[in-house]
Amino acid sequence: MLLTAFLKEGTAALEPLYPSSEARSLLLMLCEAQLGVQRHTPILEPSYEIPSGRLPSLLAALERLKKGEPVQYVLGFSEFMGRRFRVSPxxxxxxxxxxxxxxxxxxxxxxxxxxxxxxxxxxxxxxxxxxxxxxxxxxxxxxxxxxxxxxxxxxxxxxxxxxxxxxxxxxxxxxxxxxxxxxxxxxxxxxxxxxxxxxxxxxxxxxxxxxxxxxxxxxxxxxxxxxxxxxxxxxxxxxxxxxxxxxxxxxxxxxxxxxxxxxxxxxxxxxxxxxxxxxxxxxxxxxxxxx
Ligand SMILES: C[S@@+](CC[C@H](N)C(=O)[O-])C[C@H]1O[C@@H](n2cnc3c(N)ncnc32)[C@H](O)[C@@H]1O
Incomplete structure (x- = not known):
């Protein structure tokens, strides 16, 4: 699946819960954490293909976001005072x-x-x-x-x-x-x-x-x-x-x-x-x- 397609479909799936710019931003955070891509990757590399081995965990994370779970729990970390703290529910x-x-x-x-x-x-x-x-x-x-x-x-x-x-x-x-x-x-x-x-x-x-x-x-x-x-x-x-x-x-x-x-x-x-x-x-x- 193309990264751009995941972002587009994911944003649409999250729109009942979040304004679309926030939904896209959450998905970009997810992709940065799970795929190691940059925020600008979808723009600079529109043909970037999500490695097939990574897709199941990305889709599982999207399912959690669709249920309203805070992105920090899905990612397992939260930024505080410029540092990355582990968080769990x-x-x-x-x-x-x-x-x-x-x-x-x-x-x-x-x-x-x-x-x-x-x-x-x-x-x-x-x-x-x-x-x-x-x-x-x-x-x-x-x-x-x-x-x-x-x-x-x-x-x-x-x-x-x-x-x-x-x-x-x-x-x-x-x-x-x-x-x-x-x-x-x-x-x-x-x-x-x-x-x-x-x-x-x-x-x-x-x-x-x-x-x-x-x-x-x-x-x-x-x-x-x-x-x-x-x-x-x-x-x-x-x-x-x-x-x-x-x-x-x-x-x-x-x-x-x-x-x-x-x-x-x-x-x-x-x-x-x-x-x-x-x-x-x-x-x-x-x-x-x-x-
Ligand atoms: C508002 S959270 C603050 C967590 C953290 N200090 C922060 O600022 O993000 C309050 C914390 O108090 C803990 N807590 C609740 N009742 C408590 C009690 N009776 N004694 C000690 N800790 C308690 C909870 O487990 C929770 O971790």
Whole structure:
């Protein structure tokens, strides 16, 4: 089959789900990953024939896309902070907003002496933990998640450790039960977290490819207790942050003031809300008092 024909027929097959330019772009990503062709190959080499041995897996991938499965799960990877992270349906696909959290955390770490210690609560694919370990060599990072499948994905990330960068350590723990389990790590200079924060009530506005394919455990909190994870992050931070240490969390855009208030009430100082690229309240930072 010609590559151009696959792209044309595939785009038509995906049009019920995606605008045609997005559908073509998804198929090009697939062809780049599976065939090693370039985005411009269909234009520069219109007679490019898909090797027959490669066609079955390409058609199988197209079938998955036709069911609405996110392209990142089909490809098995997602780009984050300029790196290619392995993903599976056991983990949230890393989001661009979370790159902003990482950038803010990198700024904090660069202001600390080399060798800072970081705790990443609800680590998922490990995208935050790995990015911090790699962006600021010398940093030691512990990533925590309740899901063994997610931890397997986080541990499977495979990046060169240049300039003294250390691979994060990934451990299983229930973030919602901070005192209930032994945790032989810490103290930490920085605690970061992108926990589940979508209300059940917000499900109706969500895209089907998120609802049908991303793990519910990574997404939702009860409407009756939407800040439950932040309450626990405050408890972990109270116990494990060094005096003067910093916390940084990603939040539900509708709950900025309430989340900030939670950390203030828990006794943290310098509590501040920060916006994402879309001007939505997306992050809260706080500090543990120095004395
Ligand atoms: C929103 S995802 C964030 C994943 C990753 N940090 C990121 O930014 O892409 C939340 C993660 O929290 C984990 N999780 C849910 N409940 C948890 C709990 N009680 N204790 C620890 N981790 C939990 C999920 O398995 C999921 O990996």
């Amino acid at each position: 056991a983990v949230l696909i890393p989001r661009p907003e979370t790159e902003q959290l990482v950038m803010a955390a990198v700024d904090i770490l660069r202001g600390l002496p080399r060798g800072a210690r970081v705790l990443d609560l609800c680590t998922g694919s490990g995208c935050i933990a790995w990015s911090l370990a790699l962006e600021v060599p010398g940093t030691s990072v512990v990533g925590v998640d309740i899901s063994q499948e997610a931890l397997q994905v986080a541990r499977s990330q495979d990046f060169p450790l240049d300039a003294g960068a250390q691979a994060p350590v990934f451990v299983q723990a229930d973030v919602l039960a901070p005192a209930a389990q032994p945790f032989p790590f810490g103290p930490f200079d920085l605690i970061v977290s992108n926990p589940p924060y979508i209300l059940e009530a917000e499900k109706a506005q969500m895209r089907r490819n998120v609802l049908d394919f991303e793990p519910p455990i990574a997404l939702f909190v009860p409407d009756s207790d939407p800040l439950v994870f932040y309450q626990s992050v405050a408890a972990w931070s109270g116990r494990l942050l060094v005096p003067g240490g910093t916390g940084l969390v990603e939040i539900n855009e509708t709950l900025g003031a309430a989340t900030a208030e939670l950390f203030s009430s828990a006794g943290f100082s310098d509590v501040r809300q920060m916006k994402d690229f879309f001007d939505k309240d997306r992050f809260v930072g706080f500090r543990k008092s120095a004395s």
